[in-house]
Structures are given as C-alpha cells and as structure tokens.
Amino acid sequence: MSELTKMTMVKALNSGLRASMEHDPKVIVMGEDVGRLGGVFRVTEGLQKDFGEGRVMDTPLAESAILGTAIGMTFRGFRPVVEIQFDGFVYPAYDQIVSQVARLHFRSRGSVRMPIVIRIPYGGGIGAVEHHSDSPEAQFAMTAGLKVVSCADPHDAHWMIQQAIASDDPVVFMEPKRRYWETGMVDTAETTLPLLASRVVRPGRDATLVAYGPMVKTCLDSAAAAAEEGVDIEVIDLRTLSPLDLGPVFESVRRTGRAVVVHEAARTLGLGAEVSARITEECFYALEAPVQRVTGYDMPYPPSRVEDEFLPGLDRILDAVDRARAY
Amino acid sequence: MTDPSDHADAPLVQLLTPDGRRTTSPGYIYDGTLADIQDLYRDLVMTRRLDTEAFALQRHGELGLWPPALGQEAAQVGSARALRPQDFAFPTYRDHGVVWCRGEDPVHLLGIFRGSSLGGWDPADHHVALPNIIIGSQTLHATGYAMALTLDGLVGTGNPERDAASIAYLGDGATSQGDFNEALDWAAVHQAPVVFFCQNNHYAISVPLERQTRVPIAQRADGFGLPGVRVDGNDVLACHAVVTAALQRARDGQGPTLVEAVTYRMGAHTTSDDPTRYREAAEVEAWKAKDPVERVRLHLVAEGVPDEWFRSVEDEADALGVRLREACQDIPEPDLAELFDHVFVESTVENEQQKAEYVAWRDSFEGSVA
Structure with missing residues (x-):
C-alpha cells in the first residue's frame, strides 16, 4: 500500500535517516555540524534532538578523522553514517577511504565488515565558492571495495539512503546538492528497486541518454524539449555507479542504436568513459553512432559565474543527440 | 647520548636499570611478582626469537621482506601485557611482540611478509587488529574504537571484567602525520578511553627524530590536553607500569594518555634497508648496552632464578624457531x-x-x- 508524500530531497533523506536510526540502534550519524545545526543543508535536522548526542555526533573539523574513527567504531558493530560537508572536503579523508575502508574486508579475508555510509553532497549549479561544486564520484567508483551510488529524486533519496545503511559493504552516497530543494512524491511505505539497480526514467525510441544524480533532471528536461521537435529520447538513471548496472542501458541502446552519457564531472576517465566502453563491448553491432559524452570540461571547477557554460545543459545534450542521430 | 635532539634532559620513567637493578620513578611502581617478571622475560625471549627467525627466513628467501623489532621487545611486551582480554590493540607492521602477546599465531605475520596474505586473522579473535602499514592511520581507528566503547557503556562502570580501553601503536615518524594529531585531538575532546603508545626508536627509515619533532614526543600531548608520559622503552617493567596506569585511567573514564617509549631500532628499517648509510656504529653500540632482554636476565639471575629455568625458556624459543621455519614453508599459496x-x-x-x-x-x- 503506497503512502505518497510530497517532499524535498533534503526532507526525504532526513526521513530515511530517521527510519534507519529507529530500525537499528547501531546506526550512528557523525560529521561536521550534523548535530545541533542539523547539517549545513539540514539533512540531519532534528536527529540529535531525538536520538541524542551519542548517536548524532558533531565531530571536530577533520575529515580523515571522521572516516578513521568511523572505521574503529565498525569494530564494535556500529554502522556509521558519516557526512562530508561538501564534495571538495573529502580529499583529506581519501586515504582512510581507499587504503582502509575499501580494503579491510579484503585484507582480513572477509572477517572484518565495514558497513560505513559516506554521504557526500556533490556537484555544481548552486553558485558556490571553490571546493563546493566538485564531482569526485569516479575517484571512488574506480576504487575496488567501495560501492558508489547517487540518488536523483526524493523517492530514491529516501529509500537509497536506507538501503545503503543496511548494506554490509561500504557505500559512498553521492547526493546531488543542486536538487536538494526540489520536491517530488515519495512513497514512504515501499519501494520497488534495490540499491544497486539502474532504471529507465523515461522511455523513448530515438536515442538513449544515460545519466545519474543531478543530470537526470537535466536529461529529462532535454528529452521533454526534444519531444516538442518530434525526437523521442529514452532517459536512464544509473543510480549505482559502482557496481554499474548496465543491463537496462544495453537493452535500450540495442533498440535506439544511439547513446549519450551525461555527467558534471570532467570528461577524461569520468564515468562516461567506462559506460561508453561497456556499451561498445556489449552493443557494438547495434550502434548507429559512437557513444557521445556530454560532461564538464577537463579543468578544475570554474568560478561560479561561468558554471552554466561548464555544466552540461539542454543545448549541449541535445546537440550531442543530434550528432549521434546524424551518423 | 649528547645530541640535544634526543631530549636527554626530559624526564623518563625507569624501574629497571640497564644493569638489571630495580630503581624508582615517582608515580609509577611495577607491582608484579618475580614469577610475573619471569613471564615477561619469556615473552621478550620469544619475541626476539620470532623476530630473528623471521629475519633469517627472509635471508633464506622464504620471506620477501621483514621489518625487525630487534631492540623494541620491552616496549611491545611491556605495553601489550598490560592489556586485558577485553581491551583492543591496533598495531603497526613492526609490532610482532604485540601480536605475540595477544595470542595471535605469529605464522600469520610470516604470511604477510611472504606475500601470501594481507593479514590472515580475524581481529575479533584476540582483540588485535591487522598490522597497519600506512603510517598513523590506526591511531584514528583506536580512537574510534574507544569512542564506541563509551557509546556501549563499557567505560567507568567500575567492573574490571567489563571496562575496556584501546591502545594505538605508532612510531616516532607517525607523530608527523595529520592522522596522529587528529587522533590526539579527538581522543582528548571526547575523553576517549585510548592509550597512544609511541615507540620512539629514533628513526623513520633514515630520517632522525630531530626531523620529526622539535619537542619530546610526550610533550606533544600538552597542547591537546592529555597527559604525556615518557618511559624507558627498553625497560619492560616501566613500560608495563606506565601502560597499566594509562589503561586503567582510560577504562575509568578519565580519558586518553600519550606514552612515549624511548627505545632504539637496533636493526634496519626492513631487510631491504642499509642503516650504515645514515647512522654511526657508535650510536648503535651505545644502545646495545641498554638491551631490553639482557637487563631482565641480569635481574632474574640476581634474584636467584636458576640456570635450568633459563635453559627451559631457551628450549621453548628453539621449539618456536623450529615451528616457524616449518610452518613458513607450509603457508598455502594465495x-x-x-x-x-x-x-x-x-x-x-x-x-x-x-x-x-x-x-x-x-x-x-x-x-x-x-
């Protein structure tokens, strides 16, 4: 029985976290400003008040220590959900993530489990200062031992955070901060998809747009604009970036013959490179055109007044669709 | 040592002199029996034998690498024997004596350095984590573990079977890492039940202590608001007494302690290293006179422990050597x-x-x- 509620992604994440904390007393939330303030984006608002300072912990300002201490806590059966305040602040924790979190299960031949969720608000489009608009997802997706997911709408945000917390493997949970305040219908009673599954969010016949996180809405907007010109575009939300679930993508590309991968992160060695390679491996004879990529450029994130030029938008996406269709 | 960078003027807890005499230091006593000291001696001898056997196995091509613990046995044994079963240790790759004292099979250590495994044991079995190779990372793991002990209500209950603490092992090089400094800060802020046990062996591979820190390592604790204690790291009784007190303080809910055990890496950094390129033979000779095993032997002899007991310990060490040599070749290929x-x-x-x-x-x- 569905229970539909309209809410923002922030609220959906908050209610998802709350549900996980109510369900399992070993779930704890830690990070900078997550307690009393409720997080700079208010994702953890009210949790400390209801669950106490022990389970919702304002940490000192040190990202490596947030991850390092979370690791120690897993040795006692805790399931830490850590918040990295902004994408660009995760790098001090990179060593603990790739050298410890990703490896301890492997290093111990399976005896140690690292059920840590690393929440990272990421991506641009909000006019932020430097280090507040990065898209570092590929750096985690390329690290064996981590699972990396990204939600694109409030319903998925609400459920994927709970599924990530329930996972016995470490999950890097990428939250598209430019979509934090957009509303959507959330079914708080049930969801149909598991965590590590992609899905078709708009069916179409002429081309396949592959996106995740903040670019899903941009791609849906692009498809809507194309529809007015009689072009029927299918849009797929990857949802999981590592492992990739490309079955629906292959199925789609075999029908459309054309694929365009879209992300904010820089092009070279971004997710688009991997997706493009796998589409080529699996759908070679179905392809009518090379897989196109619409991405951020290979530069550090630019000053925000030109970010609209840097970020993939409708025009660049539809231009790529046109190029694919012109082959 | 006349080099001022050695911080020779800083106070040092010592309870057993290099020539085997009991001495006193304010605030610390070793209250074990003669039999307890014999047990510590046995651990020292076994740790040294494990270490020298592994070194020899590397020289025979059975191990790819070995980081010798030679000279640091007292620091490792004294601290690890202060732990209770419910405490949890987070060692580095050189802390063979810690792994030994926790009761984990040392063959696992051979497996790591043979290239056969990346660890090989379940840390939950004997409450000892897998040795960490990245310098300093484990100080944060120990801090997090200690914070979790507090969350679990296992601190300051007054029940000696229940209250627990963690101990992070590290070297002097690790004190320069951000993770170590973050760990001290977090532990102090949270009053976490953790002991940071730094074996200052004077070298981070080739780089001497004076290139790591301007002040004695124990003094670094002051700025973070936790006590720092400097102890003779070649004195197993002093290490045991100091860490026993620090652990009890932690279990009682009085917060973390930084212990600097002043010792010396008698061997190379690893079997791939050549220490003659960066330190003088005279320095090594001076430390040889402070040997951590010999001083306990002298003490036990003076206390009347008979020759046959020492021979039985040697026999046991010989048996360990045989077992390690055989077991090493039996380690399954990954x-x-x-x-x-x-x-x-x-x-x-x-x-x-x-x-x-x-x-x-x-x-x-x-x-x-x-």
Whole structure:
C-alpha cells in the first residue's frame, strides 16, 4: 500500500535517516555540524534532538578523522553514517577511504565488515565558492571495495539512503546538492528497486541518454524539449555507479542504436568513459553512432559565474543527440 | 647520548636499570611478582626469537621482506601485557611482540611478509587488529574504537571484567602525520578511553627524530590536553607500569594518555634497508648496552632464578624457531580466484564476471606444460 508524500530531497533523506536510526540502534550519524545545526543543508535536522548526542555526533573539523574513527567504531558493530560537508572536503579523508575502508574486508579475508555510509553532497549549479561544486564520484567508483551510488529524486533519496545503511559493504552516497530543494512524491511505505539497480526514467525510441544524480533532471528536461521537435529520447538513471548496472542501458541502446552519457564531472576517465566502453563491448553491432559524452570540461571547477557554460545543459545534450542521430 | 635532539634532559620513567637493578620513578611502581617478571622475560625471549627467525627466513628467501623489532621487545611486551582480554590493540607492521602477546599465531605475520596474505586473522579473535602499514592511520581507528566503547557503556562502570580501553601503536615518524594529531585531538575532546603508545626508536627509515619533532614526543600531548608520559622503552617493567596506569585511567573514564617509549631500532628499517648509510656504529653500540632482554636476565639471575629455568625458556624459543621455519614453508599459496570472494560482503556482477573470466583463463592452461 503506497503512502505518497510530497517532499524535498533534503526532507526525504532526513526521513530515511530517521527510519534507519529507529530500525537499528547501531546506526550512528557523525560529521561536521550534523548535530545541533542539523547539517549545513539540514539533512540531519532534528536527529540529535531525538536520538541524542551519542548517536548524532558533531565531530571536530577533520575529515580523515571522521572516516578513521568511523572505521574503529565498525569494530564494535556500529554502522556509521558519516557526512562530508561538501564534495571538495573529502580529499583529506581519501586515504582512510581507499587504503582502509575499501580494503579491510579484503585484507582480513572477509572477517572484518565495514558497513560505513559516506554521504557526500556533490556537484555544481548552486553558485558556490571553490571546493563546493566538485564531482569526485569516479575517484571512488574506480576504487575496488567501495560501492558508489547517487540518488536523483526524493523517492530514491529516501529509500537509497536506507538501503545503503543496511548494506554490509561500504557505500559512498553521492547526493546531488543542486536538487536538494526540489520536491517530488515519495512513497514512504515501499519501494520497488534495490540499491544497486539502474532504471529507465523515461522511455523513448530515438536515442538513449544515460545519466545519474543531478543530470537526470537535466536529461529529462532535454528529452521533454526534444519531444516538442518530434525526437523521442529514452532517459536512464544509473543510480549505482559502482557496481554499474548496465543491463537496462544495453537493452535500450540495442533498440535506439544511439547513446549519450551525461555527467558534471570532467570528461577524461569520468564515468562516461567506462559506460561508453561497456556499451561498445556489449552493443557494438547495434550502434548507429559512437557513444557521445556530454560532461564538464577537463579543468578544475570554474568560478561560479561561468558554471552554466561548464555544466552540461539542454543545448549541449541535445546537440550531442543530434550528432549521434546524424551518423 | 649528547645530541640535544634526543631530549636527554626530559624526564623518563625507569624501574629497571640497564644493569638489571630495580630503581624508582615517582608515580609509577611495577607491582608484579618475580614469577610475573619471569613471564615477561619469556615473552621478550620469544619475541626476539620470532623476530630473528623471521629475519633469517627472509635471508633464506622464504620471506620477501621483514621489518625487525630487534631492540623494541620491552616496549611491545611491556605495553601489550598490560592489556586485558577485553581491551583492543591496533598495531603497526613492526609490532610482532604485540601480536605475540595477544595470542595471535605469529605464522600469520610470516604470511604477510611472504606475500601470501594481507593479514590472515580475524581481529575479533584476540582483540588485535591487522598490522597497519600506512603510517598513523590506526591511531584514528583506536580512537574510534574507544569512542564506541563509551557509546556501549563499557567505560567507568567500575567492573574490571567489563571496562575496556584501546591502545594505538605508532612510531616516532607517525607523530608527523595529520592522522596522529587528529587522533590526539579527538581522543582528548571526547575523553576517549585510548592509550597512544609511541615507540620512539629514533628513526623513520633514515630520517632522525630531530626531523620529526622539535619537542619530546610526550610533550606533544600538552597542547591537546592529555597527559604525556615518557618511559624507558627498553625497560619492560616501566613500560608495563606506565601502560597499566594509562589503561586503567582510560577504562575509568578519565580519558586518553600519550606514552612515549624511548627505545632504539637496533636493526634496519626492513631487510631491504642499509642503516650504515645514515647512522654511526657508535650510536648503535651505545644502545646495545641498554638491551631490553639482557637487563631482565641480569635481574632474574640476581634474584636467584636458576640456570635450568633459563635453559627451559631457551628450549621453548628453539621449539618456536623450529615451528616457524616449518610452518613458513607450509603457508598455502594465495588463490587469486578465492580473493575475488573477499572484495565485498555482497559480491557484484562485475566481480563475479571477472572471477569467471580469470578462472576460465587459468583453466585453459590446465594440462599444458609450463
């Protein structure tokens, strides 16, 4: 029985976290400003008040220590959900993530489990200062031992955070901060998809747009604009970036013959490179055109007044669709 | 040592002199019996034998590498024997004596340095984590573990069977890492029940202590608001007494302690290192006179412990040596196919596909002549 509620992604994440904390007393939330303030984006608002300072912990300002201490806590059966305040602040924790979190299960031949969720608000489009608009997802997706997911709408945000917390493997949970305040219908009673599954969010016949996180809405907007010109575009939300679930993508590309991968992160060695390679491996004879990529450029994130030029938008996406269709 | 960078003027807790006499230091007593000291001596001898056997195995090509603990046995044994079963240790790659004292099979250490495994034991079995190679990372793990003890209500209850603490092992080089400084800060802020046990062996590979820190390591604790204690790291009684007090303080809910055990790495950084390139023979000789095992032997002899007891310890060490040599060659070769199973708790399609790809490739050579 569905229970539909309209809410923002922030609220959906908050209610998802709350549900996980109510369900399992070993779930704890830690990070900078997550307690009393409720997080700079208010994702953890009210949790400390209801669950106490022990389970919702304002940490000192040190990202490596947030991850390092979370690791120690897993040795006692805790399931830490850590918040990295902004994408660009995760790098001090990179060593603990790739050298410890990703490896301890492997290093111990399976005896140690690292059920840590690393929440990272990421991506641009909000006019932020430097280090507040990065898209570092590929750096985690390329690290064996981590699972990396990204939600694109409030319903998925609400459920994927709970599924990530329930996972016995470490999950890097990428939250598209430019979509934090957009509303959507959330079914708080049930969801149909598991965590590590992609899905078709708009069916179409002429081309396949592959996106995740903040670019899903941009791609849906692009498809809507194309529809007015009689072009029927299918849009797929990857949802999981590592492992990739490309079955629906292959199925789609075999029908459309054309694929365009879209992300904010820089092009070279971004997710688009991997997706493009796998589409080529699996759908070679179905392809009518090379897989196109619409991405951020290979530069550090630019000053925000030109970010609209840097970020993939409708025009660049539809231009790529046109190029694919012109082959 | 006349080098001022050695901080020779800083106070040092010592309870057993290099010539085996009991001495006193304010605030610390070793209250064990003669039999307890004999037990510590046995651990020292066994640790040294384990270390020298592994060194020899490396020289015979059985191990790829070995980081010798020679000279640091008292620091490792004294601190580790202060732990209770419910405490948890987070060692480095050189803390063979800690792994020994926790009761973990030292053959696992051989496996790591033979290239056969990346660890090989379950940390929950004996409450000792897998040795950490990245410098300083484990100080944060120990801090987090201690914070979790507090959350679990296992601190300051007054029940000696229940209250617990963690101990982070580190060296002087690690004190320069951000993680160590973050760990001290967090532990102090949270009053976490953790002991940071720094074996200052004077060198981070080739780089001397004076290139790591301007002040004595123990003094670094002051700025973070936790006590720092400097102890003779070659004195097993002093190390045991100081760490016993620090652990009890932690278990009682009075917060963390930084212990600097002043010792010396008598051997090379690893079997691949050549310490003659960066330190003088005279310095090594001076430390030889402070040997951590010999001073306990002298003390026990003076206390009337008979020769046959020492011979029985030697016999036991010989038996350990034989066992290690045999067990080393019996360590199973790692199976790459099996390793795929340990990347995740819940395996992925990609992982399964790559495993199948590898196995098919490997099996395609079955029966062919290598």
